[in-house]
Amino acid sequence: MKILETKYDPKAIEDRLYSLWEQKGYFKAKADKAKKPFTVMMPPPNITGQLHMGHAIDNTMQDILIRMKRMQGYSTLWLPGTDHASIATEAKIVESMRKEGIDKHDIGREEFLKRAWAWREKYGTRIVEQLKKMGSSCDWSRERFTMDEGLSKAVVKAFINLYEKGLIYRGEKIINWCPVCGTSISNAEVEYEEKEGALWYIKYPIENEDEFVTVATTRPETMIGDTAVAVNPDDDRYKHLVGKNVILPLVNKKIPVIADEYVEKDFGTGVVKITPAHDPNDFEVGLRHNLPIINAMNDDATMNDNAGQYSGLDRYEARKRMVKDLENARLIDKIEKHMHNVGSCYRCDSIVEPKVSTQWFVKMEPLAKPAVDVVNRSETEFVPSRFSKIYLNWMEDCHDWCISRQLWWGHRIPAYYCEDCGNVIVSDEMPNSCNKCKSSNIKQDEDTLDTWFSSALWPFSTLGWPDKTEDLQYFYPTNVLVTGYDIIFFWVARMIFSGVEYTGQTPFSTVLIHGLVRDELGRKMSKSLGNGVDPLDIISQYGTDALRFSLITGNSPGNDLRFSETKVEAGRNFANKIWNATRFVLMNFDENPDFSNICKCNFENPEKWILTRLNRVIKEVTDNMERFELGIALQKIYEFIWDEFCDWYIELVKPKLYDKQNPKRKEALYVLKYTLTNAMKLLHPFMPFISEEIYQSLADTEESIMISSWPVADASNDYTEYAKDMDVIMDSIKSIRNKRSELNIEVKMKSNIFFVSDDEHIRNTIQQGEQYFIKLASAKSISVFEDELKIPTNSISIILPGFKIFMPFKELVNIDEEITRLEKEYEKAIAEMQRAKSKLENEAFVSKAPVNLVDSEKQKYKKFEDLSHEIKQSLENLKCM
């Protein structure tokens, strides 16, 4: 039998075990009709990304669920993959090309895509390797990429279906434009932040009059595109102006004064300039009043030719100059500081520009309805449930989704335009000729689709949809989706409506939501703050198991957690504890013990006690895990292993183990191994590496804990009554230690311990436990009596329910201190007694509360009443000394 090192070294085993698992094919899923499927789709990380704490917690949770279900005998599939992340990836490639002095337009689309694929080959596998470091037991043979052939086919199919149903349309609308990324982005991709700006009050001269109207605006530079000035129809101050014209300063153009409900009388001057091309609200007003749309800017947010002398200037530079020119013309009435929300691109953080342009949209209303229904009908449940409200809230009033992106890296929109007649053809391949005018002069749409359009199909496209593959039929719909709450709108919502639309089924029955991992100060981890903690650093310092422990323990679902290294240390210490417990067990297996003829008749109270506890922890942990209460489950495993198994059971069996002639020694070894093995099985989903290493060094049955079966409580191991006896001994030991510590008695100082009880069963239990008192309570020997006649008069007493303990330690005791202590204890007992008494005197309690509770109050009253008498007696004895 090998003897382990005294310290657990995760580095020495983690990589080895992971490659063993992979080699053995344990991660591979099989569509096995004899078993029930359990499927989890990994949220595909971005190929440009590197592993961060968000991935770490997300993948740990998935791995926990998958490993448990695998052990429970399900046919488990955890399907991994990566996402092409069009904006982020294209930005990175453009940036790296810029360093070489190359612009993407110089080399053209085809050449650019070649580079992009090369880039993906080079960096796309990095995150995969990092996920393996986390111990993720996903089926790498089924790994998918959102731009691989099958998934691209699914995207085209989905687009065509929606188009044919009229749920995808092309239209000119005002969208969010990122001038740096050079593309449109969806509403969800804009982040709003309160920023200090200004309100410029600008005087617009009224045509043919000497009067002005003053408009207030936060964006003076867009006045180039003004096509009207609006007032509220009920605003008496301005009623007379409606229908007249004003002269747009700097441009010297006539624009009308119109009346529209949208204008708030009380804001600013009550007069608004209307710039349909540069403001979403103005765009709507423009539609209502048939106003022309005049665009003042280029795609890179410089002013365009419509801006005349300001043409070519950046939008903010143009603002400065225009304001200056207006001031010179005495057309600025005043400038006020003004706080307002400014939208910026979630990828590059530059300020987003509302822009009118022709884009493709998904019509949301018809898709949202069934997606709301599946959640209302609980076909998909959010855990914790409060997140369903957040989902429903968003889903119930979401706008049409802008899906076209002015990028090259992504799925090119399968729409073709006839250059001659303008006909639009949506098709899975380039048509030979226009189906209207027969022209062969046909061009494909230049744009690509929003990455989320393809991620939305992830739960089924990865299984082969639109083909009816065996995998799709067996593994779909999936069971659990694990993700952070920050991505409900982006992704979860879109997967649900897509799944319902294309497959007729909700893609997953449970959405398990977790919070964000924050830094030690509670701040969001971000690149710009530089406060991110690299999971790989933590792994190399403490091991993967310790990291996983720190992310799960003491956490409740959906709540953010602060990352702290001391928690990781706690995980590492726990691993070390387990390691050493195993080391201890193995050291006592002097030869390979033969457990084939174990007799339960040789189980003594400690064996019966730990087996009873094991049963309980198996049941509770399984229940907690089924309810996704992972933090509670791990906490219970931790307490079981550390407190019950190590601190108590191992200590209790030591005397037996050291006595090689003891006929019950083998049974103790058996129970040690049995308990440890089962504890490792419970722990395995959480801390896969150490549990496997321990299992393999103990087990002679199965080759890996991964494919062993999940523990089930064994009724024949329930010794509840015996466990109670053990509790009597353990409580006594604790009280004796406690007392000795209070009295500052050294551990080495042994004594005789006397027990007195009129209960024969208690007397027997204690008598049989002598060895434990000797080992764990500094006893020289013990004596058990029915009454106090033979107890030395000058003894320290401990009063426990049903019995008393005496230690003849008069010479070591400070009597005054002891009296003070007992007086305190007396008061406490009286307080508890009165508490119980007041309950029992309350007729409502006695009549309405459940009988067992009333009984337990009665017992409690009796217990404290007895206790108080005993204490009083002891006090009187002491005072006489």
Add this chain to the structure above:
RNA sequence: GGAGGUGUAGCUCAGUUGGUUAGAGCGCUUGCUUGACAUGCAAGAGGUCGUUGGUUCAAGUCCAAUCAUCUUCACCA
């Protein structure tokens, strides 16, 4: 403005459907080279569960109000 979260020991957080004397990790105090482990063992101090009402025999837990704090959605130029 809408929606939601959080507030429990010095710190970070658990506390499942209301039910013994409210828990853990870390930190702190005291004592231990106890034949697995100092990444350890034993003992201990420390909490009027944000505040105020209410429901109930019984509230950290349910309800209402209030304060503080955070997130998110939508926004008046």
